Amino acid sequence: MKKEITIYDIAENVGLSPTTVSRALSNHPRVHVTTRKKIMDAAKLLGYQSNIFASSLRKRRSKSIGVIVPKLNSPFQSSVLAGMEKIASQSGYNLVISQSMESLEKEISNTNIMYNSRVDGLLVSKAGTTDNIEHFQSFFNKEIPVLFFDRVPENNHSTGVVINNTQAIYDATAHLIKEGCKRIIHAVGNLQINVYADRLKGYKYALMDHGFVFNAENVISIELDEDSGERIVKKILNLSPRPDGLLVSNDTSAASCLMALKKRGIRVPQDIAIVGFNNDLISRMVEPNLSTINYPSYHMGEVAMKNLVNHLGDEQHEILQKTNTITLRSELIIRDSSKRHT
Amino acid sequence: MKKEITIYDIAENVGLSPTTVSRALSNHPRVHVTTRKKIMDAAKLLGYQSNIFASSLRKRRSKSIGVIVPKLNSPFQSSVLAGMEKIASQSGYNLVISQSMESLEKEISNTNIMYNSRVDGLLVSKAGTTDNIEHFQSFFNKEIPVLFFDRVPENNHSTGVVINNTQAIYDATAHLIKEGCKRIIHAVGNLQINVYADRLKGYKYALMDHGFVFNAENVISIELDEDSGERIVKKILNLSPRPDGLLVSNDTSAASCLMALKKRGIRVPQDIAIVGFNNDLISRMVEPNLSTINYPSYHMGEVAMKNLVNHLGDEQHEILQKTNTITLRSELIIRDSSKRHT
DNA sequence: AATTGCTTTGAAATCGGTTGCATCCATCTA
DNA sequence: TAGATGGATGCAACCGATTTCAAAGCAATT
Numbered sequence: 001m002k003k004e005i006t007i008y009d010i011a012e013n014v015g016l017s018p019t020t021v022s023r024a025l026s027n028h029p030r031v032h033v034t035t036r037k038k039i040m041d042a043a044k045l046l047g048y049q050s051n052i053f054a055s056s057l058r059k060r061r062s063k064s065i066g067v068i069v070p071k072l073n074s075p076f077q078s079s080v081l082a083g084m085e086k087i088a089s090q091s092g093y094n095l096v097i098s099q100s101m102e103s104l105e106k107e108i109s110n111t112n113i114m115y116n117s118r119v120d121g122l123l124v125s126k127a128g129t130t131d132n133i134e135h136f137q138s139f140f141n142k143e144i145p146v147l148f149f150d151r152v153p154e155n156n157h158s159t160g161v162v163i164n165n166t167q168a169i170y171d172a173t174a175h176l177i178k179e180g181c182k183r184i185i186h187a188v189g190n191l192q193i194n195v196y197a198d199r200l201k202g203y204k205y206a207l208m209d210h211g212f213v214f215n216a217e218n219v220i221s222i223e224l225d226e227d228s229g230e231r232i233v234k235k236i237l238n239l240s241p242r243p244d245g246l247l248v249s250n251d252t253s254a255a256s257c258l259m260a261l262k263k264r265g266i267r268v269p270q271d272i273a274i275v276g277f278n279n280d281l282i283s284r285m286v287e288p289n290l291s292t293i294n295y296p297s298y299h300m301g302e303v304a305m306k307n308l309v310n311h312l313g314d315e316q317h318e319i320l321q322k323t324n325t326i327t328l329r330s331e332l333i334i335r336d337s338s339k340r341h342t
Numbered sequence: 343m344k345k346e347i348t349i350y351d352i353a354e355n356v357g358l359s360p361t362t363v364s365r366a367l368s369n370h371p372r373v374h375v376t377t378r379k380k381i382m383d384a385a386k387l388l389g390y391q392s393n394i395f396a397s398s399l400r401k402r403r404s405k406s407i408g409v410i411v412p413k414l415n416s417p418f419q420s421s422v423l424a425g426m427e428k429i430a431s432q433s434g435y436n437l438v439i440s441q442s443m444e445s446l447e448k449e450i451s452n453t454n455i456m457y458n459s460r461v462d463g464l465l466v467s468k469a470g471t472t473d474n475i476e477h478f479q480s481f482f483n484k485e486i487p488v489l490f491f492d493r494v495p496e497n498n499h500s501t502g503v504v505i506n507n508t509q510a511i512y513d514a515t516a517h518l519i520k521e522g523c524k525r526i527i528h529a530v531g532n533l534q535i536n537v538y539a540d541r542l543k544g545y546k547y548a549l550m551d552h553g554f555v556f557n558a559e560n561v562i563s564i565e566l567d568e569d570s571g572e573r574i575v576k577k578i579l580n581l582s583p584r585p586d587g588l589l590v591s592n593d594t595s596a597a598s599c600l601m602a603l604k605k606r607g608i609r610v611p612q613d614i615a616i617v618g619f620n621n622d623l624i625s626r627m628v629e630p631n632l633s634t635i636n637y638p639s640y641h642m643g644e645v646a647m648k649n650l651v652n653h654l655g656d657e658q659h660e661i662l663q664k665t666n667t668i669t670l671r672s673e674l675i676i677r678d679s680s681k682r683h684t
Numbered sequence: 685a686a687t688t689g690c691t692t693t694g695a696a697a698t699c700g701g702t703t704g705c706a707t708c709c710a711t712c713t714a
Numbered sequence: 715t716a717g718a719t720g721g722a723t724g725c726a727a728c729c730g731a732t733t734t735c736a737a738a739g740c741a742a743t744t
Contacts, residue, residue: 004729004730006729006730006731007730007731008730008731016693016694017693017694017695018694018730018731018732019693019694019695019696019732019733020692020693020694021731022730022731022732022733023693023732023733025731026731026732030691030692030693031692031693032691032692032693035692035693047480049457049458049480050458050730050731051399051460051729051730051731052458052459052460052731053395053396053398053399053404053460053729053730053731054395054399054699054729054730054731054732055730055731055732056395056699056731057393057395057396057399057698057699057700057701057729057730057731057732058698058699058730058731058732058733059699059731059732060699062395064438064459071424072420072421072423072424072427073417073420073421073423073424073640074420075415075417075420077420078414078415078416078417078419078420078423079414079415081414081415081420081439082413082414082415082441085414085439085440085441086441089440089441089452094438094440094455094459095438095439095440096406096436096437096438096439097423097427097437097438097439098427098431098436098437099424099427099428099431110431113436115391116391116392116394117394117406117436118393118394118395138389138391226623226626252623255627256627258627259627259629262629281568281594281624282623282624282627284568285597285598285600285601285624285627285628286627286628286629287601287604287628287629298415346699346700348699348700348701349700349701350700350701358723358724359723359724359725360700360701360702360724361701361702361703361723361724361725361726362722362723362724363701364700364701364702364703365702365703365723367701368701368702372721372722372723373722373723374721374722374723377722377723392700392701393699393700393701395699395700395701396699396700396701396702396729397700397701397702398701398729399699399700399701399702399729399730399731400700400701400702400703400728400729401701401702401729402729685744686743686744687742687743687744688741688742688743688744689740689741689742689743690739690740690741690742691738691739691740691741692737692738692739692740693736693737693738693739694735694736694737694738695734695735695736695737696733696734696735697732697733697734697735698731698732698733698734699730699731699732700729701728701729702727702728702729703726703727703728704725704726704727704728705724705725705726705727706723706724706725706726707722707723707724707725708721708722708723708724709720709721709722709723710719710720710721710722711718711719711720711721712717712718712719712720713716713717713718713719714715714716714717714718
């Protein structure tokens with residue numbers, strides 16, 4: 001039960017006031033260099049550790065940033081988080097992380113906890129069922145910046161960091177058309193989520209632009225998990241004429257589809273060409289390698305965090321006010337799963 | 343710039359003292375039910391949010407738990423974190439997460455930040471280069487519990503949550519021997535890390551117990567990343583006689599090896615049988631499916647966090663003192679990559 | 685010598701919730 | 715009826731760092 005060392009102990013030790021000690025420790029310019037040095041030395045000697053609560057209570061800032069993601073255990077999210085942590089750590093911010101489990105209820109609860117923890121800023125990727133952003137109102141009221149990434153709400157005034165999902169799937173669709181596909185299936189997640197809704201748009205636009213007729217039967221909205229391949233493939237094989245192109249909105253599910261197809265002796269890409277999404281590790285490990293959209297997840301984490309941190313450092317709080325959306329570059333990577341011409 | 347609502351505002355509102363308000367809000371028994379109700383209602387009405395800093399400052403507890411992992415973007419770690427977050431959230435704890443990037447220096451810095459942030463407990467999976475635990479001394483001194491998981495330090499008195507790595511690789515090795523492998527390569531990570539050192543032991547013991555002679559040439563210590571397959575396979579193919587069994591200490595690398603082998607026309611499992619480690623998604627998606635060790639990562643996160651939380655709730659602080667190591671069940675999963683008999 | 689201006693330092697209030705001790709009042713016991 | 719018992723509530727002192735305002739020290743200028 002060692003006693004806690006405070007600035008008062010240091011003050012006593014060096015024969016100065018706590019005020020001066022406080023200033024010296026926070027590199028305030030109005031302390032003589034010699035004094036500062038003496039205080040610094042004493043602090044180190046005594047093993048002083050600043051009490052973050054006292055400091056935060058007084059300064060009304062926590063030097064921590066909250067992050068709410070739908071699920072922690074996804075290759076995409078963990079990569080985003082890694083990028084965020086890198087920047088936050090460099091800038092002296094702590095990361096308080098929680099997951100909404102795709103539930104609006106839990107997202108609200110997490111948001112309140114974050115508010116209560118007095119985070120200086122919040123980074124959010126929405127849960128699937130979240131269709132409003134009322135629960136962030138307390139943040140807006142207190143002008144605590146909230147920045148959305150990947151899954152951003154519609155029609156809002158907060159800043160978002162995204163990729164152009166519409167364009168990405170447009171390109172992928174156009175690619176499949178160019179490869180000679182006549183009937184292209186789009187397997188997509190929950191259409192309440194902007195990400196998937198935008199992708200569906202891209203798919204429709206591309207069809208339209210290439211003289212194809214959109215057919216709702218060709219869109220499968222389904223949870224894109226590890227086992228989704230079987231379900232998707234079953235649906236596909238019931239269709240007539242049989243589809244020859246498949247756009248799957250994440251690589252895990254695309255890989256799962258690939259397995260399900262191969263199990264049935266259907267050749268990829270000869271019988272059905274596949275394009276995934278995310279450029280996860282798995283897209284490079286299955287056979288044939290999956291064509292996919294490179295989603296710069298790590299970079300997205302970095303960019304989102306950098307913007308938030310810059311905003312917090314900016315006294316006028318102008319950075320985010322002036323920015324509405326930051327769109328990162330994504331690109332189609334063509335691999336063997338969709339190459340039908342040699 | 344809304345004014346902050348404090349217990350003093352509530353006190354004034356209901357005509358009671360801040361003391362009673364504080365007690366009512368924290369469900370102290372010495373407040374009359376009627377009074378409590380009145381206070382609760384006023385709090386809700388005024389939109390009161392407890393100031394966690396003031397509370398933590400006084401109570402000297404933060405209701406947050408620090409987690410330090412080597413890298414956030416790994417399937418294993420993100421799954422562990424997901425398990426931890428679930429339990430922490432249920433128990434009312436916040437998670438402050440940082441990554442050491444496999445660097446001792448950063449681990450030390452992170453540890454100090456965590457200490458400074460006054461986390462109530464710390465969960466750590468060591469960085470590769472960490473060979474001592476001096477930097478946790480401040481935690482030990484103040485009796486703040488530190489619990490290690492997966493990568494635990496040697497010879498220490500802290501609690502660790504692990505699997506039996508030795509046994510796991512022992513089983514895998516024995517399995518390959520039973521499948522008729524005559525020369526088994528063990529591709530393993532940094533041997534400074536207990537996890538890999540233990541696995542090497544298991545490999546050696548199994549060889550010994552089955553009348554094989556250990557040969558240092560058969561052990562490849564290498565970073566087990568996505569590209570490691572090429573490097574491992576090159577080494578293997580230079581050996582004579584050519585190995586016919588390959589134990590790779592994580593699935594990412596095992597999948598990478600599989601690709602490198604297939605590229606060279608070497609058949610798996612006929613020419614070389616492979617066993618991976620972790621039971622990551624990828625082991626079920628490559629062809630042939632990888633035999634692997636099921637590592638209960640999500641469960642490990644839950645168990646580690648549960649123990650820490652129970653310990654914190656236990657006034658006598660006896661739980662962790664009495665426990666040294668918690669070993670979770672892991673198991674060999676045999677899939678096609680190592681089945682040589684039908 | 686007196687005034688001005690600058691740098692360096694300090695006293696004291698403050699952030700908001702918690703808690704040891706005291707007080708008040710109603711009920712109960714002898 | 716006096717005194718004891720106990721539940722409900724309040725006073726005031728914390729927890730430790732920050733910050734406003736002011737004062738003190740010192741040199742330069744008039």
